[in-house]
Amino acid sequence: MGDLVFCILFLRWYILIMIVNDKSMAKLSRPLEGVRVIDMATVLMGPVATQILGDYGADVIKVEPPEGDVMRHAGEARNARMGPMYLATGRNKRSIVLDVKKPEGRQALLRLCETADLFIHNVRPAAMRRAGLAYEDIRAVNPAIVYLALVGFGQDGPYAERPAFDDIIQAASGLAGLFVRAGYEEPAFVPANLCDRMTGLAAAHAAIAALYMRQRTGEGQSVEIPMFETLAQTILGDHLNGEAFVPPIHGAGYSRLLNAYRRPFRTSDGFIAVTPYNDKQFRSFYAAIDREAQFDADERINTHAARARNYDVAYALLSEILRSRTTAAWLALCDEHEIPCQRVNTIEDVLHDPHLRSIGFFQEMEHPTEGRILQMRPAARWSGADISIRRLPPRVGENSVEVLSEAGFTEAEIAELLARGATTQPQPAEASAAPTAAAVQH
Structure with missing residues (x-):
C-alpha cells in the first residue's frame, strides 16, 4: 500500500514539474529584455x-x-x-x-x-x-x-x-x-x-x-x-595583399576579387554564378563535362596555388565553357556534383524564392x-x-x-x-x- 501511495505522489509531482516546464518554455525570454x-x-x-x-x-x-x-x-x-x-x-x-x-x-x-x-x-x-x-x-x-x-x-x-x-x-x-x-x-x-x-x-x-x-x-x-x-x-581586409607587410612585398588588391571575369557568367539563355573554389570542386566540374584530362594538364589552373596566380585564366575558361548550355542545365549539373552555383535573381525572384518562402522569412502582417x-x-x-x-x-x-x-x-x-x-x-x-x-x- 505504501509503495502505491509513493508512486501516486511521485506521478503527481512529475506531472506538476512537466506542466511548469511547459509553461516556462511557452514564454521564451528575449536576450536584451529589460534593456x-x-x-x-x-x-x-x-x-x-x-x-x-x-x-x-x-x-x-x-x-x-x-x-x-x-x-x-x-x-x-x-x-x-x-x-x-x-x-x-x-x-x-x-x-x-x-x-x-x-x-x-x-x-x-x-x-x-x-x-x-x-x-x-x-x-x-x-x-x-x-x-x-x-x-x-x-x-x-x-x-x-x-x-x-x-x-x-x-x-x-x-x-x-x-x-x-x-x-x-x-x-x-x-x-x-x-x-x-x-x-x-x-x-x-x-x-x-x-x-x-x-x-x-x-x-x-x-x-x-x-x-x-x-x-x-x-x-x-x-x-x-x-x-x-x-x-x-x-575593404582593406580583402585587399591589403602585399601591403600587409612592412615594407610592402607587392601591391594592394586581391586578384580573385579583382578579376575582370569575376562576374555573373553568361549562359546560352541567361546568367549564372558558378564558383568552384577548391581543387575538388574544380576537378568535379571539369570531370562532369568530360574535360578532366584538360584540367589536369593545364598547370595554370590544376592546383589552388596555380589558380591563385592565374585567376584571370581560370575564370576566362569558365566564362567560355558556360556559354555552351542553358542556365537550367548548368544548375542541374552543378547541383549533382556539389559545385556552388546559383541563378542570377532579380529582386522579384528573391521575393518569391522557394527557400525563403519555405522557412517563413517573409511575414504578412496587418498594420x-x-x-x-x-x-x-x-x-x-x-x-x-x-x-x-x-x-x-x-x-x-x-x-x-x-x-x-x-x-x-x-x-x-x-x-x-x-x-x-x-x-x-x-x-x-x-x-x-x-x-x-x-x-x-x-
Missing part, C-alpha cells in the same frame, strides 16, 4: 542598429522631431511618412516626438535618459554639443549610461567635421574605385546602402559589448562608430494604418529565445504620451509639452501598431 534604448538615430545606419537591438528584445524608444525621421519619406508609400524603407527598420520600436530645439523637449529627453541603459544617435557631434546632448550632458543625468555615437569619420582626425552618406563612404573607402580595378570602365556605386548597413551592424555589436562590459564593471562609457573606418577596415504589409523576420535562429516581430513600425509620435507617462511625467506636464509643441501625438482614432496574431508566414 531600454533612447534612440535618436536617423536615416539608415542608426535605425539598422536599433532594429537589431529591438529584435533582440530591447525597449527601443525612437525619439523623432515633429516632422519625423527623414527616412520615412523614402520609397513608395500608402500614407505620408510611412514609406517602405522606414517600415523595414522601424519595427520593435516605440515612437515619441521630442523637439529638442525647445528647452522643454531637451529636458524631457534628459529625463528619459535618467533610467535608460543606452543612448544612440547619428547626428553630427558638433550639433549634439550645441543642443546640449553630448556625452557629458547625458552622463550628468545617468553616469552608467552607454552613449553610442555613429559618425561619418573618426572625430580625432582631419575629416571629423565632414558630412557623410553611403555614397560618400563608398567613394572614400575605395569601394567605388575597385570597379575599375575589376575591369569596368568607370568607378561605380554598389546599388545598395552597404556602408550604412555595415556600420549599423558594427554599432549593434558594439552596443551589446558595451552593455555586457557595464554589467561586469558597473560603468558606462562613450563609444564612437565611424562609417569611414568601418568600411576601410572591411492598423498601412493595411497588409510585408516584414522580413530576423535571419538568425535561436533555440531558446524569442526573436520575433512584437511591434509593427509606429507612426510619428504614436507612443509619445505612453512613454512620457512611464517616465513619471504627470498629465499636466504632458499637456504642457503638447501645448508648447515640444511633443506631439497622432490622432487617437487609430489603433496601436502591434502585430496581429494572424500574421501570415510565407
